[in-house]
Amino acid sequence: MADYQIKIENCNSIDCADIVIKKGSLNIKYGPNGLGKSTVAKAIVSQARNDGTLQDLAPFKGRGKVGSGQPKVGGIEGIASALVFDEEYVNQFAFRQDEVVKNSFDIFIKTPEYSSTMIEIEGLFAGIKKAFSDNAEIEQATKDLKELRDAFGKTNADGSIPKSSKLLKAYGSGNKIENIPEALKPFESFIKSPDPSKWIGWQIKGNEFLKLGDTCPYCSTVLPEGPQKDIPLAVAKEYDATAIGHLNTLKAVIERLGKYFSTKCQENLEKITKAKLELTAPEKSFLSGLKTDIEALIVKLEGLRTISFFSLRDVDEIGDKIQLLKIDLGMIDKLDSDETRNVTDPINAQLEELIKKVGALKGSINKHKAKIKKTIEDNQDSINNFLKSAGYKYSVIIIPEPDSYKMKLLHQDLTGHIDSASKHLSYGEKNAFALVLFMHQVLSENPDIIILDDPISSFDKNKKFAILHELFRGKASLRDRTTLMLTHDIEPAIDVIKSTAKVFQGSHPSATFLSSRNGLVTEVEIKSDDIHTFATICTEILSGHSDTLIKAIYLRRYYEITDNMSLEYNLLASLFKKRATPTIQSAAENRDMTAAEKAEAESDIKKRIPEFDYDSLLSEVSDDKVMKEKFFATEVGYEKIQLFRIIRGKHEDDIITKFINESYHIENEYVMQLNPHKFESVPEYVVGECTRLLNAA
Missing domain, CATH: 3.40.50.300 (P-loop containing nucleotide triphosphate hydrolases)
Structure with missing residues (x-):
């Protein structure tokens, strides 16, 4: 390539x-x-x-x-x-609250192979899906059934409907919309309006003003003495705006669902929803049974509508599970009507076709599960091995969700996963x-x-x-x-x-x-x-460079890197600090070097730099003009900044000063593992600043 x-x-x-x-x-x-x-x-x-x-x-x-x-x-x-x-x-x-990272399913599981297999599996459910899509009314019917089911409230331990349910609040004491008390007949047009709860609420709110005078708080006419003055209060006594609101809503729902109820069920509902008095025990028992049938049909419809790889993923016997999804209206007879069968028969027919293919379906799902399991294990192992080798105490686990998979974050000191990774990770x-x-x-x-x-x-x-x-x-x-x-x-x-x-x-x-x-x-x-190590680089440069002072710079660095704080090191350090009399400085002593020690140090340095002469080089480092010439003569950034430092060039920028100082010492030893004569590692702006200052001096 x-x-x-x-x-x-x-x-x-x-x-x-x-x-x-x-x-x-x-x-x-x-x-x-x-x-x-x-x-x-x-x-x-x-x-x-x-x-x-x-x-x-x-x-x-x-x-x-x-x-x-x-x-x-x-x-x-x-x-x-x-x-x-x-x-x-x-x-x-995006570290999510419920998973380590947003879209962990798409990143770790949803491979092209995964997607193609899912298309193949979902194709087996196409007939059932089509049966739902071909019936435009089924979605509204299911929605209405759920609303009616919810109106029953949470069933009591004995199976009865709680008095606090919307249904019993609306119909439990009789339907007073259909059966208006005689005293309130004059208000019939309001009570039987499309939304009577608003009028009733308005009427009740006005009652608090009756005690302020003898005039009607609604029309300002004088209220006659006697029973007629109590008529406005009767609305509040007979009606509750919230209960009437429930009644009105449920009435519309029951009317829409009417065709799905059996004939007998419709008759019983008609009787209950128009009752004058409080519902009897048999009537309440009928309603409990109706709720059970409604719940059963919803479960069947939802199970079939959402049938997928995910709904069957954790099922051991897929064939048995699919058989249980068949809708038997004989067992939920309160909803056994021609209209209901028009909905359920096509779905059941498609379910029968799926049952014939259950072997292929089971095989496809199990193969897919095995591939997903391997993908999960590979991804988990890969990430967790990295986390372990890097010294982190965290690990991850990919777990199934209702219609997906998610990666969760674990910590070795915590039971269960961490809810919010972003709050805990540094x-x-x-x-x-x-x-x-x-x-x-x-x-x-x-x-x-x-x-x-x-x-x-x-x-x-x-x-x-x-x-x-x-x-x-x-x-x-x-x-x-x-x-x-x-x-x-x-x-x-x-x-x-x-x-x-x-x-x-x-x-x-x-x-x-x-x-x-x-x-x-x-x-x-x-x-x-x-x-190379910088010690090797220093040795190479010492053998080939022509300038004695620059050789001395590299030799001092060589001694520093090899932790050789000998007389030679102290002599070179004194040279760069422009000391006429070299010194020995260490944790143990701080004194001038003797003539004998100076001669010994010079002799050892000459083994590496034959032309080395302390006094001669001291005159060079003390002459800014000579040092500037050396600065401008070299093209190597590392050498430029060391020469700048010997000149004792000052910079007002702390960052530049820090760079110059650190490049001289051992902190940046990794940076100096490339030969600076071949690889220019000093940033252009640093060299530029040093040049600008020397030109301005």
Whole structure:
């Protein structure tokens, strides 16, 4: 496969960047912060997705200027989709309350094979589904049946209907809409209106004003003395607005369902819903039986309407389960009518056809369950092995839900799963989870290119290796996928290219070093023999460099790295601090070096730097002009900042000062495992600031 020869132009601080990405391989691009690595990622993704965001990368220096170059990316033909892991991905990663990550089912279970098998299984239920879809009234009938069932309330322990139920509140004391008390006949048109509960509520609210005077609070006419004055109060005595509301609603529901009741049931309902007096025990018993029949039909209809792989997933004997779904109106005779049979007969007929195929159905479901079980176990094992190897106390478990599967988070010190992962995971833990789950998302979506923007630099060494191993060596890894890893941390390159190279051979890794000067980004391949301890690098430079003072800089670093705080080290330290009389400084003593000690130290240093002479070099380091000439003569950033430090250049920017100071000491030992003569690791802005200060001095 031909490699991608990518050219990025006019994007943020990058005027031009030429990089190579090997197809089907892990491409590590290592370089210092501030180089524009994130811009490289954004430019490639914007061009691949062709979503119009490439123009957002236009450099500020060219905006609004005629003829300024426009953002451009070439050489990515064949890349049409991309997934990016970066800080934004972690921040937007949705840790749900009821599962570790949003859409865990889609990421971990719903493979193309899963989907095709589901289509095959659901096809066996097509006849039943069609029987439902062909009857437009069945959905409304089921809804009405549920509303009527709910009106019965929760059945008492003895099977009776509770007095607090909507049904008994509406009809338990008789239907006073149909049977209006004689005293309230003048209000018949209001009581029998389409929504009498509103009028009754209004009437009752007005009663509190009767005590304020002898006039009607509704019409302001004088109320006569005697029984007639009590008529307004009679409405409140006879009627309850809420109960009448229930009655009106249930009346409409019963009327819509009428055709689904048997003839005898309709007669009994007519009698009950128009009764003048409180319902008798037999009438209440009839209603309890009606509720039982309604509930039975709802269960059957819902079971058939929702029949699927999930509803049969945990059933041992699928044939028996399907037989139980058959609707036998002889057993729920209160709903045995011609209209009901018009609904149930076609469904039962389709159910019979499904029963004939139960062998094939059972086989398909069991095979599908076995594949899902293996997928779950593989994913769980993969993630949990990573979590264990990285030292995390968490684990995950994928469990079945009514119509899905979800990944739950566990902790070794807690029984049961954690309800809200986002509240318990630290940023580093979220980052680790997000990265591993990102990998599974890649496997699910299969993009043309995967971009990892500084994915593991914030982790300690043990976790870095565990994550790299999971990403590129795990069972479900990114091997053989075109992957671009951008990082300011050299450890991934060291692990993948040198120290554990055999472990990662399957990902066909390559590593390059990115550097930037004046807007031009270039790369140099990092090979295994380019990666050394800094002690080795110092030795190489000592044998080949022409400038004695710069050799002395590397030798002092060599002594420091090898923990050799001898006379030689103290002599070099005194030289760089411009001491006419060298000193010995340690935890045990702080004094001037004797002439004999100075001679001994010089003699030992000359074994590595034959031309070394303390007094001669002291005159050089004390002469700022000479030191500036050395600064501008070298092209190596590491040497420039060491010379700047010897000159005792001061910088008002604490960040620049910190970088200069730390690069001199041992904190950045990993950064210095590439020879600075071949790989320019010092950021351009640091060298630029040092240059600016020396030019201004």
